[in-house]
Amino acid sequence: MxxxxxxxxxxxxxxxxxxxxxxxxxxxxxxxxxxxxxxxxxxxxxxxxxxxxxxxxxxxxxxxxxxxxxxxxxxxxxxxxxxxxxxxxxxxxxxxxxxxxxxxxxxxxxxxxxxxxxxxxxxxxxxRGGLNTIVTSPDSKLGSLEDLRGKKVSTSIGSAADGTLVRALQRAGLDPDKDIEKLNQQPAVGASALAAGSTDALSQFVAWPGLLAFQGKAKALYDGAQLNLPxxxxxxxxxxxxxxxxxxxxxxxxxxxxxxxxxxxxxxxxxxxxxxxxxxxxxxxxxxxxxxxxxxxxxxxxxxxxxxxxxxxxxxxxxxxxxxxxxxxxxxxxxxxxxxxxxxxxxxxATPAPAASEVWPKGATTTRTFKSPAELLSYVGKHRSGIRAAYVPDATTGTLWFADQAIWVTDGDQLLPFVAPSTAQSYVAEHGGARVITYADALERAS
Missing domain, CATH: 3.40.190.10 (Periplasmic binding protein-like II)
Incomplete structure (x- = not known):
């Protein structure tokens, strides 16, 4: 008791x-x-x-x-x-x-x-949905979602990144359950799988795609903002x-x-x-x-x-x-x-302000914005050793991306950045005379 x-x-x-x-x-x-x-x-x-x-x-x-x-x-x-x-x-x-x-x-x-x-x-x-991105390894030959047919794709089922993958594949005419092999993995595991070559692509949410691109461990295949869904x-x-x-x-x-x-x-x-x-x-x-x-x-x-x-x-x-x-x-x-x-x-x-080209100089506590990607490239070309990071908005979706990781297109006097190769190719197909160029070429043209 x-x-x-x-x-x-x-x-x-x-x-x-x-x-x-x-x-x-x-x-x-x-x-x-x-x-x-x-x-x-x-x-x-x-x-x-x-x-x-x-x-x-x-x-x-x-x-x-x-x-x-x-x-x-x-x-x-x-x-x-x-x-x-x-x-x-x-x-x-x-x-x-x-x-x-x-x-x-x-x-x-x-x-x-x-x-x-x-x-x-x-x-x-x-x-527009730009917080989610599908990426591949830097040396991957994949250039579009259609190329994922029969491939392994890592994502986290139940996450917004998985939602982006499902919707993007459906719009591309692929069945997410049949046309790819989906690997349900935590982001860090998926990133390691991509680096090891045990998966062909990775669909993830912030900040993984940007982190892997910044580290040179991945490149964008699909910009989630292409879905135009919040x-x-x-x-x-x-x-x-x-x-x-x-x-x-x-x-x-x-x-x-x-x-x-x-x-x-x-x-x-x-x-x-x-x-x-x-x-x-x-x-x-x-x-x-x-x-x-x-x-x-x-x-x-x-x-x-x-x-x-x-x-x-x-x-x-x-x-x-x-x-x-x-x-x-x-x-x-x-x-x-x-x-x-x-x-x-x-x-x-309130509505979001439009994205802008922006440079973060080394040692600076503020950034510099530019009216166009070409102006940013011109600045970067003159201050290459003094740049901490340079950002440019995708010409069609507005999604910000690292300038040195973007797909660049020249169209007359314009220098246009894109997050993903497919959006760049779509622009080129619709604009006679436009073509994809390297980042180095873009810097040279801007100078």
């Missing part, structure tokens, strides 16, 4: 720490732990993860609540969205961030297990947590907005902060998160992103990863609307 009573007392003592899942509390004046799951390497979630954590904005917002509680933030870093979803449905993570396809799985699992979650804000997005990353919260602690969730969303404004105002510094935290090259982080990067950051849940999410459901259903998902029920913008106040409507209507 004494042992039983002692055990019961111990359980009762522990209950306040676990009853609310990720939130530990013990009455007024207690310490409440808010658990945030994020993905440091998925750098389009940085305003709700890596960058936000480094800036300390969430902690400052919590300190400003003055509600009688002391708050502690437990930041938990994961490689993918799946374990974040598992921890959320187990009541152990309060707020998480992940890509669009994992968000749908988050919604489906939450409903299935009776632990509903809600999409409460957006982090990084690209309205892809994005967002913030999800447990419904029970949001209802019990709305002020805490709003504090997080205010902090996310502050981190977004910081990234916009200080893109180079922000890239370097994220690079230090993730061990990714700052040049790669800037490709996606820079002033004219592939991603646009805004917490507002734009209608076109919600529409894209609804279209994504069919891809996950065909892969038997989810059933139907009630996207409208999953999306809940009441908290971000309250957090951002009058600015929310303005953010909702």
């Amino acid at each position: 004494k042992h039983t009573a002692a055990a019961t007392s111990a359980v009762l003592l522990l209950l306040p720490l676990t009853a609310c899942g990720g939130t530990a509390e013990a009455g007024d004046g207690s310490t409440i732990t808010v658990t945030v799951g994020y993905q440091s390497k998925t750098i389009n979630t940085v305003t709700a993860g890596t960058l936000l954590r480094s800036l300390g904005y969430f902690e400052k917002q919590l300190d400003a609540l003055h509600d009688g509680h002391t708050y502690k933030v437990d930041w938990q870093d994961y490689a993918t969205g799946a374990p974040i979803t598992a921890q959320m449905t187990a009541g152990k993570i309060d707020i998480g961030s992940m890509g669009d396809f994992p968000l749908l799985i988050n919604a489906a699992r939450g409903k299935q297990l009776g632990k509903p979650t809600r999409l409460v804000s957006v982090t990084g997005y690209n309205l 892809t994005f990353h967002g913030v999800t919260a447990r419904e029970d947590f949001a209802k019990k602690r709305p002020a805490v969730l709003e504090a997080f969303l205010k902090a996310q907005s502050e981190a977004t404004d910081y990234l916009t105002a200080h893109p180079v510094t922000a890239a370097e902060k994220v690079a230090r935290a993730t061990s990714l090259p700052a040049e790669v982080v800037y490709l996606y998160n820079g002033a004219h990067g592939i991603a646009t950051f805004d917490p507002a849940i734009k209608p076109q992103l919600v529409s894209a999410l609804k279209e994504d459901v069919s891809v996950l259903k065909s892969a038997k990863l989810t059933g139907d998902v009630d996207v409208d029920a999953f999306v809940d913008d009441q908290y971000v609307r309250k957090a951002l106040g009058p600015t929310y409507t303005k953010r909702l209507a």
Whole structure:
């Protein structure tokens, strides 16, 4: 009996720490732990993860609540969205961030297990789908999606990168289930497989394609922006947590907005902060998160992103990863609307600025933009030893890419960059006199 009573007392003592899942509390004046799951390497979630954590904005917002509680933030870093979803449905993570396809799985699992979650804000997005890219090895002879017939392609099933692969192959007239051998691998495993020659191509999300291209370990085969379908990353919260602690969730969303404004105002510094935290090259982080990067950051849940999410459901259903998902029920913008106040409507209507050619000089804390790719090439040609990175937007999709990794086309007086060989060839086919040239030739012509 004494042992039983002692055990019961111990359980009762522990209950306040676990009853609310990720939130530990013990009455007024207690310490409440808010658990945030994020993905440091998925750098389009940085305003709700890596960058936000480094800036300390969430902690400052919590300190400003003055509600009688002391708050502690437990930041938990994961490689993918799946374990974040598992921890959320187990009541152990309060707020998480992940890509669009994992968000749908988050919604489906939450409903299935009776632990509903809600999409409460957006982090990084690209309205054309440019955050996902299919790459091949640098010496590959593959030049188009049609060339993948009978080949091995690595991707992460259930990710946005897999969605891009499926849709791209279908548009090219290939059956994703029959015409290729799909390898379901984590990004790092797929990258190693590509380097070893055990896969012919790799379809992945940010920042893997840019990283491999920057390292000279891959070249682009397909630009996800060719699909012209939005892809994005967002913030999800447990419904029970949001209802019990709305002020805490709003504090997080205010902090996310502050981190977004910081990234916009200080893109180079922000890239370097994220690079230090993730061990990714700052040049790669800037490709996606820079002033004219592939991603646009805004917490507002734009209608076109919600529409894209609804279209994504069919891809996950065909892969038997989810059933139907009630996207409208999953999306809940009441908290971000309250957090951002009058600015929310303005953010909702804002459109991404067009991409621009940009150079990051060595030792500089700011970048230089140019009116055209040709002007950028002219500058690079005169300062070759002083260039940290040079970026140019694809002439048809606007996707930013490294200038020395782009496919260059000369057309009269124009020098036009493309991410993928197929888009360059399509342009050449439609413009008499245009032809593909090397990067060295492009630099020479620009000088």
